[in-house]
Amino acid sequence: MTTAALNIGHRLRGRLGTYTLTRQLYETVWLASNTQQEPVIIKAVRHVRLENERQILKRFPDATVPFRALIDEIQEPQDPPALVLKHYDSHVGEVADKKGLSAREIRHVARRVLEALRVLHENGFVHTDVKPDNIMVNLSSNEDGDGDMRFKDACLADFGNTVSVDSEYAVNGYPLGTPIFRSPETTLILPFGPPADVWSFGATLISLLYGEGFDIFRPDVPVDHELYVDKILTRFHQFFGPYPKTYLTLPGINDEVLELLIHIISTFPPEQRKPFQLASRTEISHRDRDFICKIMKLDPRDRPTVQELLDDDWFQEEVEEHEHGNEREAAGGSETT
Structure with missing residues (x-):
């Protein structure tokens, strides 16, 4: 370069x-x-x-x-x-880290990203680098703002690593994208496809829901540390594991990968596991938690498609909240007239 x-x-x-x-x-x-x-x-x-x-x-x-x-x-x-x-005003990660996002904003961004991924996947492409920094947003002015919705527009960006599903990168396995947002199969240098984007979308959604710069799979060592990738794989196990037996039939699986996963499972202290499905309401709403758990399946064959996610009831809450907000505004307006 x-x-x-x-x-x-x-x-x-x-x-x-x-x-x-x-x-x-x-x-x-x-x-x-x-x-x-x-x-x-x-x-x-x-x-x-x-x-x-x-x-x-x-x-x-x-x-x-x-x-x-x-x-x-x-x-x-x-x-x-x-x-x-x-040009866009910012990327959504910056907004989430500085000011946090409302539930309606998160769902709006999530829908736009899934709509973009649907186009790619339907045409045989994998983005490979879905993350908060690659989701661009334009902000409304104070006068144009709609309550808990500050975004006029949102889109997916940076297609430099986008590959076709039949490319050598996808078929043979190549670690494209940002490590802490990569799927398990991509991290393990196994063949990947659209489910890899679904995992990255889920990891991105976790970062947006928590805000304040939180990335669930970020290791406690620098990027250039020899154990950086191993620690990411360990965090997969810690929050969404254990790695299932179905990995034995994953395309491209080999003894070296299996030995690494067995080592992670056998040496990680059980008391330090933090299953995301047990996250409390003080951390995240149960509705958000359950939606995340549908996405973050270690076996890519178990993950939903982007269309299935777009059809999920989780997005209905976006509509309900907006309608209830309008009703409250109307009620408030009628009381003051």
Whole structure:
């Protein structure tokens, strides 16, 4: 990967417009403005991930699909290659960590992510990197805010690691994505498919429900520690284990993986297990807890599809809360007139 040789004030010409760089956000990501002074995001880097994202976004140009939209492609300069993407106010992880999210906001974001994943899965793709930082949101102004709903829009972003289900990455197993949000099968470098995204969605949902920077599978050692991955696998067992006997028939399973899992199960003190299904109401509502437990199945063959999750009664609470809120507002209004 090469670093974009760009600077603040640099003007880039695309197929549809001209963009001026205003701030560097990350090594390869810039904030820019178009000729109408509207903000956009520029991703500029010579790397296969950028080309992969371009291909995925061009394949699904429908504006109703909740993907971060591709606005333009930079023609000058040609090196490094660059994409112009829709700007969002923040990612949902930042909002959750700073201010927390209402139940209605969480369900709105969850629905949008599942709708995006449904499009990918129905077309034979796996996102592989679902996490709070890759869910973008636009915030309402105070005047436009609707009670406990601050989000005008939400979408899934970063398709650089998105792969087809018949790619060598999925068929042979390759640890794509962010370790603490990876599924067990991906972490174990086994073949994976759409159920891997379902697990990552569940891990993301836990982080959003708890807020304050909480990630349930984050180990107590640095990322570069030799036991980092083993500790993640141990936390899978601690909260959602034990690893089931059905792992014996998982595609790609081998003696080395089985020995590792047996070691984790046999050496982890039983009194330190914290089954998520026993989480108390002081931590999380039982309705949220039960929905999470439907998702977080260690065997990918036991996980629901995104469509089954979208059809779950858990989302009905979003509708009921909104309707009850409107009724309370109407009642309150009638009392004061």
